[in-house]
Amino acid sequence: MTTVDTPASAPPAxxxxxRSRTGDRAPRREVGxxxxxxxGFLLIWALLTTLPLVWMFxxxxxxxxxxxxxxxxxxxxxxxxxxxxxxxxxQIGRYFLNSGIVVAGSLALTMLFGATAAYVFAxxxxxxxxxxxxxxxxxxxxPVFLALVPLYGVVGSLGxxxxxxxxxxxxxxxxxxxxxxFLTAFFRTLPTAxxxxxxxxxxxxxxxxxxxxxxxxxxxxxxxxxxxxxxxWNQFILPQxxxxxxxxxxxxxxxxxxxxxxxxxxxxxxxxxxxxxxxMLPVLAVYVVFQRQIQTGLxxxxxx
Amino acid sequence: xxxxxxPLIITFLLPPLLLYGMFVIWPYLQAFPISTxxxxxxxxxxxxxxxxxxxxxxxxxxxxxAVRNNAILLLLLPILTIGLGLFFASMxxxxxxxxxxxxxxxxxxxxxxxxxxxxxxxxxxxxxLLWKEVYHPNNGLLNGTLRGLGLPAPTWLGDPRTAFWAVxxxxxxxxxxxxxVLFGAxxxxxxxxxxxxxxxxxxxxxxxxxKVTIPLLWDTVQVAWIYLAIAALDGFxxxxxxxxxxxxxxxxxxxxxxxxTAFVSESKFGYASAIGVVMFFLTxxxxxxxxxxxxxxxxxxx
Numbered sequence: 001m002t003t004v005d006t007p008a009s010a011p012p013a014x015x016x017x018x019r020s021r022t023g024d025r026a027p028r029r030e031v032g033x034x035x036x037x038x039x040g041f042l043l044i045w046a047l048l049t050t051l052p053l054v055w056m057f058x059x060x061x062x063x064x065x066x067x068x069x070x071x072x073x074x075x076x077x078x079x080x081x082x083x084x085x086x087x088x089x090x091q092i093g094r095y096f097l098n099s100g101i102v103v104a105g106s107l108a109l110t111m112l113f114g115a116t117a118a119y120v121f122a123x124x125x126x127x128x129x130x131x132x133x134x135x136x137x138x139x140x141x142x143p144v145f146l147a148l149v150p151l152y153g154v155v156g157s158l159g160x161x162x163x164x165x166x167x168x169x170x171x172x173x174x175x176x177x178x179x180x181x182f183l184t185a186f187f188r189t190l191p192t193a194x195x196x197x198x199x200x201x202x203x204x205x206x207x208x209x210x211x212x213x214x215x216x217x218x219x220x221x222x223x224x225x226x227x228x229x230x231x232x233w234n235q236f237i238l239p240q241x242x243x244x245x246x247x248x249x250x251x252x253x254x255x256x257x258x259x260x261x262x263x264x265x266x267x268x269x270x271x272x273x274x275x276x277x278x279x280m281l282p283v284l285a286v287y288v289v290f291q292r293q294i295q296t297g298l299x300x301x302x303x304x
Numbered sequence: 305x306x307x308x309x310x311p312l313i314i315t316f317l318l319p320p321l322l323l324y325g326m327f328v329i330w331p332y333l334q335a336f337p338i339s340t341x342x343x344x345x346x347x348x349x350x351x352x353x354x355x356x357x358x359x360x361x362x363x364x365x366x367x368x369x370a371v372r373n374n375a376i377l378l379l380l381l382p383i384l385t386i387g388l389g390l391f392f393a394s395m396x397x398x399x400x401x402x403x404x405x406x407x408x409x410x411x412x413x414x415x416x417x418x419x420x421x422x423x424x425x426x427x428x429x430x431x432x433l434l435w436k437e438v439y440h441p442n443n444g445l446l447n448g449t450l451r452g453l454g455l456p457a458p459t460w461l462g463d464p465r466t467a468f469w470a471v472x473x474x475x476x477x478x479x480x481x482x483x484x485v486l487f488g489a490x491x492x493x494x495x496x497x498x499x500x501x502x503x504x505x506x507x508x509x510x511x512x513x514x515k516v517t518i519p520l521l522w523d524t525v526q527v528a529w530i531y532l533a534i535a536a537l538d539g540f541x542x543x544x545x546x547x548x549x550x551x552x553x554x555x556x557x558x559x560x561x562x563x564x565t566a567f568v569s570e571s572k573f574g575y576a577s578a579i580g581v582v583m584f585f586l587t588x589x590x591x592x593x594x595x596x597x598x599x600x601x602x603x604x605x606x
Contacts, residue, residue, distance in 0.1 A: 038395040046419045071448025113320035120316045146580035149573045150334035173327035205312045234427035253429040260433045287425040299486045
């Protein structure tokens, strides 16, 4: 196997059955074939993933004529007026702001309630602890559709239909199962010695939580916050049911579907592509910057 | 922490419990009794009708088409997504040269991972609307390409024979990247010396993958299976935005049936809740089944 030390000079994949040989007999040959082979497939999938996104971005600069005549063509000019039209006329700008307001509120509430409940489950023994814990995490398994009709009634009877407050409370409530599940596991991994030392020093239980335990749990809090941010930002069915009527309060996902519908009537393809691009770019930009945290944040929940 | 723990427990647990109880538990519990009524959303009064709603849904042909589609999703979505996910993850993590240090990843694997994960951070609504345009019969990317190659250009979402499969492809497309990263992380956690031992024994790459890597990843595959099975019973947003269940319910799913019954075409809250109850039991049995079938001993590296 020492021959593989300089595989840069490995011959290209000329031999079709190189793969069937064992590594010991023809290591170089296999390296070349597998490398070309694996890079080929990986590249194809990378293209499949990016091509639709790039196409949408490029199309957002085209005129409707250009979109209709040639799907592969390039725009004749950088028509930022498409973007401006989507931002103001289709009100993508306003829906952005609305989504921001709702998610800011619901995320703060989710994190506060999720962290306090998880902390109690992880660190205290009390009657019916297991019952309450399973009550919380059981929510991860239920299809939201089952709750939609009664939820509409509950929110309505509180007078919270078509309000951001209603949406914030509901988002937070539906994010709690996963948040509690994840953070309980996380609080359990934290060492108890620090907490005991703080208590001996006369630290009260509330201060202990906010000053000692929360800072120690920061990595877990960040992961679950990223997860919740994305799922609440992308939430669609809950606002669709609870916020259908008041157009001015819609969130971004609703605004985009409305744009798609009106585009169908007016044939304003460029406006739709511009709206979708506007909604996509900030999320992608944030993702590219924080890719490591986001990838681990989203996958960590499933590995636990 | 003996004395005075209850003030903290109550302050910390009661508000989340109230919120959760009111907006999650209470609606779920109410759904069952509502499913035995003929409640129409706009009226205050309704009658108890027993299991009549469930009898109706046995004869509801649109619903059965939806059930069939969810069953297909249940079968194909996990197989295709996990298959492709494992394939690309193993290419990324072990597709590179094998040297004395063991099996290594290909060059640029970080860039691949970055790109593969894109669909995961986009909202499903954006993915649905984007792909609806990609599939557009006249000016879509797909048919533009096919025409350029001189191939026939189907109407994809407008054709009952292709609509459902076109959406299934988008579902797989949007999920694979996440599982590449998930499986990749799990593969990276497998100790290198296991691979060194395997290589000394002269195992081929294929043997290494099927006899060593995948068995060691089984835990993660099991979790992936459950999540994808639950996702397969949903599919609501993509179907609603891309085909609205059409043409002629050929691409319908149970969640969309339920939503349309309750909030769009009619407001039959009672009947819609009965569909919801069916979904609940389907989800529950799928989760239990998946746990049973895939159960194995947990592997810990120490």
